[in-house]
Amino acid sequence: MNDTPLSLTLFGVAVAFYVAALIGFFVYIPIRRRRIADTALGLVALAWPFHLASILTRAIEAGHWPLGNIYEYSTGISFVIATTFLVISLRAGQRLIGVPAMILTIGLMAVAYMLYVPPGNLVPALHSYWLTIHVTSMATASGLLVFSSFFAMFFLARRWGDGYALATAGAGSGGAVVSGGGGAAVIRGGGGGGPMGSLAGSLRHLPPATTLDSWSFRFVMIGFPVWTFGVMMGAVWGEHAWGRYWGWDPKETFSFIVWVVFAIYLHARVTYGWRETRAALITVIGLVAIFADLYAVNLWIAGLHSYARA
Amino acid sequence: MATATAPPQRARRPPAPPPRRPPRLRAWLGRFWHQYTRMRTAIYFLIGILCIVLIGTFVPQEFTSASQKVSEFAAAHQNLDDLATHLGLPLTSVFVSPLFYILLASLYIALLSCVLTRGRALIVRTLRGYPRTPQYWGEWGSWMFHTSFFLLVVAVVWGKATGFDGIMTITEGQRVAETQASYDTLQEGMLFDGHHSGYEVQLNRFSAPLQSNGMPSDFVSNMTVYDGGRPVLTQDVRVNEYLGYHGVDFYQQDYGWAPHMVVRNPAGEVVSDTAIQMISDDKTASTGVLKVPAFNYTLPGQSKPTQIGAKLVLYPDAQALPQVSGASNGLNFSYAPGTAAARNPVLEVQLFVGDLGLDSGASQDVFTLDTGGMTPYYSGAAAFALPLHQTTTLGLPAASGGTANFTVSFPDLRQFSLFHVKQDNGVPLVYAAFVLTMTGLLTKLYLRPFLERRRRMRKAILHPVGVAASPPGEPPPRGVGEEVLTR
Numbered sequence: 171m172n173d174t175p176l177s178l179t180l181f182g183v184a185v186a187f188y189v190a191a192l193i194g195f196f197v198y199i200p201i202r203r204r205r206i207a208d209t210a211l212g213l214v215a216l217a218w219p220f221h222l223a224s225i226l227t228r229a230i231e232a233g234h235w236p237l238g239n240i241y242e243y244s245t246g247i248s249f250v251i252a253t254t255f256l257v258i259s260l261r262a263g264q265r266l267i268g269v270p271a272m273i274l275t276i277g278l279m280a281v282a283y284m285l286y287v288p289p290g291n292l293v294p295a296l297h298s299y300w301l302t303i304h305v306t307s308m309a310t311a312s313g314l315l316v317f318s319s320f321f322a323m324f325f326l327a328r329r330w331g332d333g334y335a336l337a338t339a340g341a342g343s344g345g346a347v348v349s350g351g352g353g354a355a356v357i358r359g360g361g362g363g364g365p366m367g368s369l370a371g372s373l374r375h376l377p378p379a380t381t382l383d384s385w386s387f388r389f390v391m392i393g394f395p396v397w398t399f400g401v402m403m404g405a406v407w408g409e410h411a412w413g414r415y416w417g418w419d420p421k422e423t424f425s426f427i428v429w430v431v432f433a434i435y436l437h438a439r440v441t442y443g444w445r446e447t448r449a450a451l452i453t454v455i456g457l458v459a460i461f462a463d464l465y466a467v468n469l470w471i472a473g474l475h476s477y478a479r480a
Numbered sequence: 481m482a483t484a485t486a487p488p489q490r491a492r493r494p495p496a497p498p499p500r501r502p503p504r505l506r507a508w509l510g511r512f513w514h515q516y517t518r519m520r521t522a523i524y525f526l527i528g529i530l531c532i533v534l535i536g537t538f539v540p541q542e543f544t545s546a547s548q549k550v551s552e553f554a555a556a557h558q559n560l561d562d563l564a565t566h567l568g569l570p571l572t573s574v575f576v577s578p579l580f581y582i583l584l585a586s587l588y589i590a591l592l593s594c595v596l597t598r599g600r601a602l603i604v605r606t607l608r609g610y611p612r613t614p615q616y617w618g619e620w621g622s623w624m625f626h627t628s629f630f631l632l633v634v635a636v637v638w639g640k641a642t643g644f645d646g647i648m649t650i651t652e653g654q655r656v657a658e659t660q661a662s663y664d665t666l667q668e669g670m671l672f673d674g675h676h677s678g679y680e681v682q683l684n685r686f687s688a689p690l691q692s693n694g695m696p697s698d699f700v701s702n703m704t705v706y707d708g709g710r711p712v713l714t715q716d717v718r719v720n721e722y723l724g725y726h727g728v729d730f731y732q733q734d735y736g737w738a739p740h741m742v743v744r745n746p747a748g749e750v751v752s753d754t755a756i757q758m759i760s761d762d763k764t765a766s767t768g769v770l771k772v773p774a775f776n777y778t779l780p781g782q783s784k785p786t787q788i789g790a791k792l793v794l795y796p797d798a799q800a801l802p803q804v805s806g807a808s809n810g811l812n813f814s815y816a817p818g819t820a821a822a823r824n825p826v827l828e829v830q831l832f833v834g835d836l837g838l839d840s841g842a843s844q845d846v847f848t849l850d851t852g853g854m855t856p857y858y859s860g861a862a863a864f865a866l867p868l869h870q871t872t873t874l875g876l877p878a879a880s881g882g883t884a885n886f887t888v889s890f891p892d893l894r895q896f897s898l899f900h901v902k903q904d905n906g907v908p909l910v911y912a913a914f915v916l917t918m919t920g921l922l923t924k925l926y927l928r929p930f931l932e933r934r935r936r937m938r939k940a941i942l943h944p945v946g947v948a949a950s951p952p953g954e955p956p957p958r959g960v961g962e963e964v965l966t967r
């Protein structure tokens with residue numbers, strides 16, 4: 171027990187690369203050189219195999235599927251986030267999403283480290299295939315759904331920036347608008363002036379609002395069915411282990427809350443007056459709910475599930 | 481209520497029947513119904529449900545939290561709770577509160593109207609052979625998804641109503657019939673036909689091997705089912721492995737110690753020979769009660785035979801604490817709990833003599849001893865220690881002025897298992913509802929976009945120029961910000 175397990179060493183290497191990547195993404199906000207963003211992305215790609223290896227070695231050390239306690243679970247979700255980020259940045263050229271993605275990845279791994287549990291046996295209730303399917307789905311869905319909130323936050327920021335520019339341009343103070351190439355670009359003019367103006371100007375480096383909105387929706391589209399499936403598998407496990415598929419246990423209740431929040435989102439998407447700003451705010455509530463589910467419920471509210479701590 | 485007011489759009493017929501209601505009311509109801517069945521309303525209902533459920537996670541709930549926490553909360557927030565209860569939302573039982581059910585019912589009524597109208601429209605479209613657009617499949621998906629919630633409710637309600645749910649404790653070596661009388665607690669559904677299956681289950685062995693950290697690595701009940709007196713099934717029951725036979729399922733839920741005690745009265749007759757189920761939070765110290773109503777010995781000067789009872793504490797791994805005084809009759813040792821393993825089982829017995837109060841009907845509870853009509857055997861109700869495999873001889877006054885000896889022994893230590901036992905025929909239907917939910921959701925969210933993309937690609941191949949303008953999966957620009965500025 172005195173030696174650091176290999177899994178934890180690998181975990182540390184991954185975190186170090188992620189932190190370096192995050193610094194890179196921060197630098198990229200004011201200094202918009204493609205090479206900086208690519209370097210940061212490269213650091214994430216470098217961290218990824220260490221992260222994966224950490225999870226795999228942990229599974230071997232502990233002798234079970236590595237989602238059996240809150241350390242393993244947090245590490246798992248952060249892995250889903252890092253992976254998803256790599257995929258969308260490679261396939262769709264999204265770089266700035268690296269800022270929230272890395273903040274959350276590092277944050278989760280920090281929490282994982284603080285709640286570290288040495289590899290060991292599981293309590294009897296956790297020996298189940300249904301449970302394995304359940305926790306894997308929940309971790310995957312959590313990692314995917316957070317991206318809908320990231321994009322929604324970007325969407326809100328971009329909308330605000332657009333609105334600000336529109337207002338100042340409308341006031342006739344002469345923001346320069348240049349159209350060129352395939353798309354359109356706006357060059358910050360004297361228009362807004364002051365810190366607000368420059369903030370609004372830098373927000374306009376984000377992709378267009380409609381693109382951000384559709385990315386946000388896309389992640390609900392992927393994450394919501396996985397979450398739904400995960401909750402159902404939890405019910406099947408509950409039926410097998412305890413003889414009840416639902417019992418309003420705090421953990422179950424919170425997973426239901428998250429589910430309803432995203433169901434509201436899907437309804438809001440097709441309801442006038444709700445589809446843009448409010449829909450985006452709903453996914454942000456969803457983000458809060460996911461993490462309340464993960465940490466508040468596990469650490470402060472007791473229930474059948476609370477052995478996840480041990 | 482739902483069927484009385486037809487949706488306004490369908491009032492296409494000429495004004496033949498005279499309106500039964502004043503037209504104003506009718507129009508008002510029509511408008512109400514229209515508003516009520518809008519998606520926006522569904523959003524508000526969902527938000528309402530969300531709020532109630534949120535309360536349910538933070539306030540201890542009667543059915544899921546420790547009862548002590550619930551009463552603590554009730555005591556600390558008396559006024560708030562009273563107010564909420566008046567509003568139909570008792571805070572410590574929100575999941576069964578009137579307000580919660582009203583909200584759910586409202587949502588379901590709106591959902592029903594939506595599912596019926598859209599289902600009818602879909603069937604009409606199918607029957608008339610309209611083209612199968614991606615939109616069409618998407619609507620089927622959405623319809624299946626929403627309909628699955630009805631299936632779910634039917635499954636839950638029907639399963640609970642026609643089944644039962646109870647707790648049964650069985651000691652090692654004991655054979656118990658699946659009948660009403662065998663349960664510690666039992667809740668039968670409203671439509672349960674009252675027929676329990678009647679077969680017997682026997683707990684052959686229980687084991688809970690401990691890890692080095694003192695936690696059990698597993699807990700396992702080896703059980704045999706006897707149907708018509710013949711053994712038909714033997715299996716291990718553990719947390720993730722239940723025993724199911726004839727629609728009744730046994731789930732391992734808890735376990736405890738059951739010391740076997742034998743009492744002989746002064747005449748040497750065995751007047752009590754039982755394994756006593758003990759309760760405990762952790763298994764290192766448990767408490768229980770011994771009652772011997774038919775002790776069959778009358779104390780001098782009394783008209784009725786006396787009874788004896790005892791409060792018991794069991795330490796499976798007792799750690800002796802020697803006390804100051806030097807006498808060594810066992811009275812001067814008291815014990816502290818050790819581990820949960822049966823390494824040195826000792827019972828501490830606090831004996832009482834007198835009337836158990838069973839006739840009054842007040843104290844039938846097997847876990848409490850009513851000592852109102854009894855006197856402690858030792859002054860100060862001191863306990864004596866009774867290690868495993870030992871017998872203690874105790875005296876009572878005899879008619880001759882001498883002593884009548886009786887014995888209490890502890891020949892072996894058994895364990896009992898506590899099972900959650902239930903019959904719920906709705907479970908397969910619940911799973912069917914799950915499958916329908918997933919099928920609908922995947923159809924809506926994936927099949928439709930997939931078909932749309934395929935269609936777009938076909939079009940793009942046929943007419944390479946016309947379609948490229950709007951990127952896949954994205955709605956056309958909505959005219960905000962950049963787009964407006966540039967145009």
Ligand code: HEM
Pocket residue numbers: 430433434436437440517518519521522587588590591594619621622626629924
């Ligand atoms: C009052 C009850 C409800 C009404 C009137 C209603 C109505 C609708 C409608 C009309 C759509 C279709 C949107 C479209 O075709 O694009 C929809 C979609 C959806 N509804 Fe509901 N709904 C209700 C309740 C619920 C409930 C209880 C849930 C479960 C949480 C739910 C989950 C969804 C989801 C996930 C979608 C998105 C899939 C889709 O777009 O069809 N709905 N709802």
